[in-house]
Amino acid sequence: MNIPRKRDVALPVSVMLCMHTLIALAVFIVPVMAPEMGLNANDIGTFVFLLYLTSMITVPFSGPCTAKFGPMRMMQICVFCCSVGVALCCAFNNEIRSLGAICIGTGLGLATPAASDILLRYSPEKIRSFVFSLKQAAVPAGNLIAGLLVLLAIAIGWQNAFLIISILTGTVALIFQPLQKTWDTGRDTAAHVTFNLKSFVSGVRIIFADQSLRWLSISSFAFVLLQIATTSYLVTFLVTKVGCDHKTAGVIYALSFAGGFFSRIIFGIIADNLISPLKTLGLLGIIMGGASLVTAQFTPDWPVYGITIISFVLASTAAGWNGVYIAETAARAPAGLASHVLGISLMMTYAGCIATTPVFLILLSISGDSYYFAFSLFAVPAILTGLRLLSIERKQV
Numbered sequence: 001m002n003i004p005r006k007r008d009v010a011l012p013v014s015v016m017l018c019m020h021t022l023i024a025l026a027v028f029i030v031p032v033m034a035p036e037m038g039l040n041a042n043d044i045g046t047f048v049f050l051l052y053l054t055s056m057i058t059v060p061f062s063g064p065c066t067a068k069f070g071p072m073r074m075m076q077i078c079v080f081c082c083s084v085g086v087a088l089c090c091a092f093n094n095e096i097r098s099l100g101a102i103c104i105g106t107g108l109g110l111a112t113p114a115a116s117d118i119l120l121r122y123s124p125e126k127i128r129s130f131v132f133s134l135k136q137a138a139v140p141a142g143n144l145i146a147g148l149l150v151l152l153a154i155a156i157g158w159q160n161a162f163l164i165i166s167i168l169t170g171t172v173a174l175i176f177q178p179l180q181k182t183w184d185t186g187r188d189t190a191a192h193v194t195f196n197l198k199s200f201v202s203g204v205r206i207i208f209a210d211q212s213l214r215w216l217s218i219s220s221f222a223f224v225l226l227q228i229a230t231t232s233y234l235v236t237f238l239v240t241k242v243g244c245d246h247k248t249a250g251v252i253y254a255l256s257f258a259g260g261f262f263s264r265i266i267f268g269i270i271a272d273n274l275i276s277p278l279k280t281l282g283l284l285g286i287i288m289g290g291a292s293l294v295t296a297q298f299t300p301d302w303p304v305y306g307i308t309i310i311s312f313v314l315a316s317t318a319a320g321w322n323g324v325y326i327a328e329t330a331a332r333a334p335a336g337l338a339s340h341v342l343g344i345s346l347m348m349t350y351a352g353c354i355a356t357t358p359v360f361l362i363l364l365s366i367s368g369d370s371y372y373f374a375f376s377l378f379a380v381p382a383i384l385t386g387l388r389l390l391s392i393e394r395k396q397v
Contacts, residue, residue, distance in 0.1 A: 009122040009131055012183070015176055016115045016135045019079050022169045023111055024142025025149075026082035026104045027051065029165065030089055030097075031232045032146040032253060035239050035246045036158045041364060043094075045357035047101050048232050052353035054105025059347055060200060062113040063340045070184025074114035076173045081107035083170035090159045090166075109350065113343045116330055118183055120338055128331060129277060133268025133323025140260025140319045143231060147254025150246060203344035206334065212278065213341070215385075215392055216329050217348040219281055219321075222381035224352035226288055227318040229360055229378050234295075234311065237371045242307065243300035252304070256311040260319035268323050277328040278389050281321055285386020288317035292379035296372040318382075 030037070031044050039047075066074050085103030088096055115135060123131040153161040207213045234256075238249035267284065271277040291314035298307055326342065333341035360374050367373035 009119070009124070009127075011179075012118050012122045013131050013134055015179065016075070016119060017138050017141075018172065019075050019176070020111065020115060020135060020138030021141045021145070022079055022165075022172055023082050023104075023107055024139045025145050025165060026086050026142075026169065027108055028143050028146040028231055029086060029149065029162065030101075032143075032150065032235055032250065033153055033158050033161075034236060035249075036150065036153050041233065041236060041361060044232055044236065045361045046094075047097065048228065049354060049357045050098055050101040051105040051108070052228070052350055052356075054102045055109035056347055056350035056354055058106050058109035059113070059343050059350060062110045062343045065110060066114045066117055070180065071114040071117040072176070072180045072183040074110055075118075076176065076180070078107035078111040078114070079169055079173040083166050083173065086162055086169065087166040090162045112326065112346060116326060116338065116342055120330060125331075127272060129271040129324055129327040130265070130268040132327035132330070133264045133271075136323035136326060137261045137264040139322060140257040140264065140315065143257030143315070143319065144254050144261060147235075147250045147252075147257065150250030150253075154247060199340065200344065203337075203340050206337070206341055207345055210332065211392060213329065213332050213345070215389060216278075216281075216325055216332070217345045219285065219385045219389055220325050220345065220349040221352035221355075222385040223281075223285060223288065223318065223321050223325075224349050225356050225359070226292055226314075226378050226382050227321075228353050228356040229375065230292075230314055230318050232357065233360065233371065233374075234315075237298070237375075238307070241371050242298045242302065244304075244307075248304065252308050252311055253315075255308055256315035257319060259312045259316035263316035263320035264323050267320050268327070271324045271327070277324050278392055280324050281328075282386045282389030284317050284321045284324075285382045285389065287386075288314060288321075289379040289381075289383035289386065291317060292375050292382070296375035296379075298372075 030039070030047050034040075034044050062074075069077070081103045085100040085105075085107065088100030088103060091097055091100075116132070119131055119135060120128075149161055149165070152164075207217055235246075235249045235253050238244040238252060239246055244252070267280055271280040275283075291310060294310050295314050298310075329345050330338040330342050360378070363374040363377060364370065
């Protein structure tokens with residue numbers, strides 16, 4: 001096998017960044033547009049829960065699907081699923097919108113292992129964290145576009161905005177077809193797309209037998225709780241409790257996740273060159289937890305610039321850890337099993353995604369609809385896990 005060069009990865013990472021940005025936009029568009037759509041916290045919770053439940057169910061099939069159909073074909077399928085999902089979300093009917101959540105969740109669940117397969121093939125080891133962080137910058141990029149889309153929705157109507165995104169997403173799935181033959185070489189057309197319990201148990205054992213892989217998976221659960229709480233409820237919190245209008249809240253959200261876009265790239269560079277990936281993730285956990293504690297103190301008396309700065313720090317860290325986590329998990333997996341081990345580890349991530357909405361809504365219920373209480377408690381797992389990652393790093397030095 002040829003050793004990949006830096007120039008080899010430019011096209012793959014650019015294509016994966018584009019496709020994952022559209023997938024991320026599909027994931028976040030409903031929670032961000034909720035005030036315009038007339039949705040409350042429970043409606044958002046149901047949508048997000050269904051989306052991530054579907055992702056968790058589909059992710060164990062990502063490895064077999066990638067092996068059979070090829071990683072690029074799978075990425076096209078994922079993007080097309082999201083295109084259909086966004087179109088279905090135009091409906092006022094909750095049942096049809098739920099089908100949209102399932103379509104988007106399917107695209108999200110199958111995408112990361114497929115993209116990782118391509119990037120691992122073309123990424124030099126010395127810049128692996130940077131490459132994966134650049135690709136994962138698609139998530140805050142999707143947040144950024146979703147926030148700015150509020151302005152378009154106010155101008156032309158949210159349903160028209162959704163249809164534009166749906167058409168754009170479907171078109172992109174077709175545009176990259178010429179790359180499919182090149183990137184899907186070596187696929188196993190005889191592979192069976194089934195859930196292999198023995199293979200699943202083997203993957204779980206690999207993760208829990210290795211302390212670093214184990215805590216990388218646990219950290220993804222803890223960090224994603226805060227990430228999904230931020231992406232799902234920050235705009236609603238700002239509008240209903242802090243007194244911002246929807247336009248201002250959308251702009252704050254967009255600016256905050258612009259920070260998340262650049263921070264993912266910066267954190268990847270840091271993990272490659274300055275401090276280890278585990279230490280990078282540990283520090284991010286502590287910072288995002290601290291930012292969430294401050295976010296919990298927002299009131300109508302806070303100046304807009306203060307809210308924006310703290311939201312920026314929260315989004316930059318809560319949405320900035322994924323690339324380093326994925327690269328380090330893939331790198332620590334046994335040779336030839338990166339996609340499989342990553343898929344199993346991502347089940348912990350999606351378990352956190354699923355847990356976020358019911359836990360957040362329960363906290364709102366028992367606290368008299370206090371977002372301050374909910375954001376404060378969601379900070380705790382991130383801080384504790386961050387401290388644990390730092391302690392593992394010290395033991396390995």
